[in-house]
Amino acid sequence: MSIKPNTVVSLTYELHTTNEEGQQVFVEKTDKENPLVFLYGTGMMLPKFEEHLAGLNVGDSYGFELSAADGYGEIDPGAFADLPIDMFKEAGLPAVGDVIPLQDNQGNHFRAGVTAIHEDVVNVDLNHPMAGKDLIFAGEILAVREATQDELAHGHAHGADGHSGH
Secondary structure (H helix, E strand, O other): OEOOOOEEEEEEEEEEEEOOOOOEEEEEEEOOOOOEEEEOOOOOOOHHHHHHHOOOEOOOEEEEEEOHHHOOOOOOOOOEEEEEHHHHOOOOOOOOOOEEEEEOOOOOEEEEEEEEEOOOEEEEEOOOOOOOOOEEEEEEEEEEEEOOHHHHHHOOOOOOOOOOOO
């Protein structure tokens, strides 16, 4: 069976980006014991990531690069904020480089990277950690199966076998 909408895909991958000198930098990987399992075609994955996997079959290897624009976008210079230092009285002051959970006025949860700490404010970067970076993927397709009705109704895979994840 080949990868198409409403199939559950299990795959391995290695993800690299490039640094300022153009050298590849390892980010993360999955393996056969802990594969990435997802419902294809439901918007859970980056659209261009899925586009490169379309039509592949079990046992196929793949490798491709996504530009920053096709990945998590370019760095948005307007996505930086100054948070009052008083916000951190209860939880304690974060360190530069920490990723902290935040919530907006509508109840949406997101994460921000701490870029600097000053006397009265904490500077944070609200961009996705992979924003502005090209993404280089390589891996193997381990399994492809039709999604169950429950998975289609819930909009996500219930594990490689269709019975996990809840």
